[in-house]
Ligand SMILES: Cc1ncc(COP(=O)(O)OP(=O)(O)O)c(N)n1
């Protein structure tokens with residue numbers, strides 16, 4: 054399995070957002086360090102997810118960036134994405150691994166060491182851990198775990214830990230010090246007035 058990129062850009066498909074414009078700005082800066090997770094709103098159709106994933110894959114390919122699909126693993130298979138990401142309300146990790154196959158990238162959400170270790174034992178190749186900080190991007194989330202919570206998870210597993218939730222370039226050093234291999238962001242890039250510059254700041258913080 055190729056090494057995982059450190060900057061995970063999760064598509065923001067909320068009204069008024071332009072995920073492909075953000076991606077076009079980020080790709081030339083982050084290149085193969087970029088993992089794009091295609092995440093659509095729950096009420097989006099599979100056809101919409103499929104078409105967005107196909108566009109994302111086409112944009113990623115020349116840069117060697119990785120494309121994953123959130124939740125909808127049949128869409129990941131249909132577009133030949135590198136893999137997918139599942140959480141507590143999605144397919145169980147072991148089932149997701151059977152669907153995607155042994156060679157796929159498979160992320161799983163975790164926020165404490167026990168479930169993190171279980172997800173890895175079931176076949177997760179990386180963990181999305183959070184929310185690390187407060188965020189308005191997704192509602193109904195539990196309280197942020199902060200760098201200390203992330204440190205507990207990172208200490209319990211051998212796979213890359215990707216910090217998610219309210220992450221900005223300014224918060225990356227503390228998350229890395231706590232054991233994060235990389236970060237996943239929605240708002241930091243989608244809401245940036247200059248996504249190319251913000252990507253450069255995130256990459257600098259992740260690779261220094
Ligand atoms: C890298 C990463 N980490 C966590 C999540 C959250 O997944 P999940 O808990 O299934 O929530 P939804 O994103 O499906 O709403 C993620 N997508 N990516």
Ligand SMILES: Cc1ncsc1CCOP(=O)(O)O
Pocket residue numbers: 183184187188189190191194217218219220237238239240241
């Ligand atoms: C999907 C998800 N799961 C935990 S936090 C989050 C959203 C992260 O978005 P942002 O980077 O804007 O805080």
Ligand SMILES: [Mg+2]
Pocket residue numbers: 123124138139140141142143
């Ligand atoms: Mg999910």
